[in-house]
Each structure stands twice: as structure tokens, then as C-alpha cells.
Amino acid sequence: MVKDTSMTSPLFKLGLAALCSTLLASCAQSPTGRSQMLLFSPQQMSKLGADSFEEMKKQEKVSKDARMNAYVSCVAKAVTAQVPSQYGITSWEVVVFDSKQVNAFALPGGKIGVYSGLLKVAKNQDQLATVIGHELTHVLAQHSNERLSRSQLTGLGLAAADIAMGSSEYRGATMAALGLGVEVGVMLPYGREQESEADRLGLDLMARAGFNPAEAVPLWQNMSAAAGGKAPPQLLSTHPSNENRIAELQALQAEAMPLYEQARAAGLVPQCKA
């Protein structure tokens, strides 16, 4: 018999935190128990995500490669199907950008972008699911809301009202806070705690979808190996894969393995072909 762990999972608790923040800005708590200050409503974040995604589609070349699109969608669909319903995201838009960049992102409002260059480093469906699960967690755990809220408070020139309305004056700064490396050309790294959350819950999510969490370490090793090439992975600049991180990932992978086995036993066996 498959044991139902959905009510006790960090993802479930994370969903409650998201719900909580719609009621009271200060009561949010991250899945690892960090208290979060969130100044923006989920609705505002969704609008910022959607607007930024439209901007990305204008700035970057959208891939017309049918097979590549089908492959990325297959993986993204399987992972997003595991997002608990209390997040209220009813549909996901997945776009592949035709670019050498080794990168991917997710935005509030159910948007996922994958650069075709990532597929040279994420060599199979499980490795791609690792990246998508990680990026999705940044959204679900409201990391960009946290970052925007913080920059608002520390007076870095971002005005909440302007941001929320998608003012063009603040577009670049807003998109950077959402984790998009536009205009300035560099992506802002998230904090270490946020990264740990994204690694942990991202693996949880992908394993529940039936993807193999044992591929997380090889993925980040591939990423490091690609660092000496002509186009060093953008993702690596914000996700240093040093020995500490690899050791952490190994521990997390052991935690996620039972979820993977449960998913497989329940018939979740994704077969997305590159």
C-alpha cells in the first residue's frame, strides 16, 4: 500500500504559508521555518510574473522546435502536476527560448522558461526535472516576493505601487528581483537559505512526479564541468556547486528517494524523450 504523505510534506506546509500570506503580510513562514516578510499579494506577484514573461518573449527568441518543445513540456507538465492545489495555480505556460544560455526560470503566475542551452547540460529528463523543480520552488516559496519586499524596505528605489502596476521605469529592477538576468545581464543570486529550500523542495517535487532524484548530483557536476566552455552556465553563477552543496544534495537525494519509489509504484513513470 502506498502511504499518503501529502498532508505532512513540506510542500503542503509551504502551501499553507502561501495561503496565510494572502490574509496577513507578516504571518508567512517558509517551509524551513524562516519567517518571511511579504509586502506583495499573490495577485500582484502573478501580474508581475505574467508581465515579465511577456517581456521575456519579446526580448528572447522563442523556439519553434516542435520536438524540443514537446520534451520540455512533458517534463514540466509532470512536475507541475505535483504542485499542491492550494497554491491556486490552475495552468502553466511553458516556453523554450532558442539560446545558448544554460538557464531556466519560473515566475509567479504559472510561467516557466527554459533556454535550449540547458538541454546540453541537463542530459536527461530527470536532470531537467531537477532544474524545473528547483526553479518552481523559488516561486512556490515566494522567494521573489521576499526579495522585492526587502529591496523595498531597504530603500533601493523600488516603489511598491509602481512595481505592482508594472511601471516601465521599474521594469528592469523588478525583473531582476524575479530572477531574470535582463538588461543588467547578471542574475541576482538568491540567499543561501532560499537556495537550500529550493534544492530540498525541488527534489521533493520532482521525486513525487516519478523523476529520479539521484540525477541531481550528476546534473550539478555537469554544470561545473561546463564552466570552462565558451558559454559558462548562467545557472552556475547563481548556484555555485561546491563540495558543500554537493554533499547537501546527496543527503537530500536520500530523503527524496522514498517519494520517488512511491511515485513509481503508483504508476507515475514519466517517459519524456529528448
Ligand SMILES: [Zn+2]
Ligand atoms: Zn536557485
